[in-house]
Structures are given as C-alpha cells and as structure tokens.
Amino acid sequence: MSSPADLLYSASHEWHKVQGDTCTVGITRYAVDALTDVTYVNTKPVGTKVAPGGIVGEVESVKTTSDVYSAAGGEIVEVNKALVDNPALLNTDPYANWLVKLKITDRSGLDKLSNADAYDKANPAH
Numbered sequence: 070m071s072s073p074a075d076l077l078y079s080a081s082h083e084w085h086k087v088q089g090d091t092c093t094v095g096i097t098r099y100a101v102d103a104l105t106d107v108t109y110v111n112t113k114p115v116g117t118k119v120a121p122g123g124i125v126g127e128v129e130s131v132k133t134t135s136d137v138y139s140a141a142g143g144e145i146v147e148v149n150k151a152l153v154d155n156p157a158l159l160n161t162d163p164y165a166n167w168l169v170k171l172k173i174t175d176r177s178g179l180d181k182l183s184n185a186d187a188y189d190k191a192n193p194a195h
Contacts, residue, residue, distance in 0.1 A: 071189055072097065073164050077179065078188035079140055084164065085182060087173070092141040094125055095167040099192045101159055104130035110156040112137075112148045112169050119143060121178030125169045128159065137168055140182050142175030 076084040082100035086093040101107060112126035119125055121142040128135055147170040152158055158166045183191065 072185040074185045076164070076185065077140070077182035078185065079138065079182055080191075081138055082192075083138055083140070085140055085179065086167075087141070087179065090173045091146070092139065092143065092171045092173050092179075093167045094137065094139045094169050094171065096128060096137060096159065096163050097188075097192075098163050100128075100135070101163045104128065104135065105132050106130055107156045107159040109134075110152050110159065110168065112153065113145055115145050115148060117145045119145065119171060121175050125171070128156070128168075139169070139171060140178035141171055141173045142178065143171035143173040145169050146172045 076086050078084055082097045084095050084097050107128050107130050109129035119139050119142060122138055124136045125139045126137045149167050152166050
C-alpha cells in the first residue's frame with residue numbers, strides 16, 4: 070500500500086499535512102501495523118506550545134506505548150476528540166484520523182520530512 074502523496078513523513082512514522090500556517094499530525098499505516106491494535110490515544114491539550122520535534126501525544130497498543138512527535142513547532146489549536154474517545158479508528162484508517170492540529174510558528178523541522186515515495190522506499194513492509 071502506498072502512503073498518501075499529499076503528506077510529509079518523519080522517520081519516526083508520523084505524517085504531517087501542511088496547509089498554510091496549520092500542520093495536522095497523525096501516525097502512519099506502518100506505525101499502526103507495528104503497534105498492532107491501538108487501544109489508547111492521549112494528546113497534549115489545546116494551547117500547548119511545541120518545539121520542532123516535540124511530543125504532541127502518545128498512542129498505546131497491546132504491545133507498547135509510543136510518543137507522537139511534530140516536526141513543526143507551534144501551538145496545538147485542535148485535538149481529535151473522536152480519536153481520543155475511539156482509538157480503534159487508527160487501526161482502520163490512520164490517514165483519515167489525525168491526532169492534533171498546530172498553528173505553525175517554526176517550520177525548521179519540516180525540511181527533514183520525506184515525501185511519500187521516499188518514505189515508502191525506506192519502509193517497504195507496509
């Protein structure tokens with residue numbers, strides 16, 4: 070399965086959708102498959118300021134708990150309450166179910182992200 074072409078990807082398996090000064094952050098199919106069944110999602114609250122590479126939340130599965138990072142720095146302006154209430158949504162479609170949206174104040178980390186082709190080549194198991 071190919072990763073969506075309109076997103077940017079981190080080596081730690083987060084996807085980022087940049088639209089103007091907003092960055093939406095979620096986890097990739099590769100991450101979901103590695104975690105197995107996601108059972109819990111927790112995000113930092115709206116208003117939290119995050120540096121590039123900072124933690125915006127965590128996902129937990131039957132295997133482990135993993136932090137979720139944002140390549141962009143900024144302030145969390147929205148959290149996906151539906152995902153917090155029903156973490157299993159990540160198991161079915163991680164690209165439709167984002168964790169947080171940030172108002173970008175520092176784009177420096179975005180330069181380190183990969184496009185879909187490069188991400189898929191680096192992570193062929195998904």
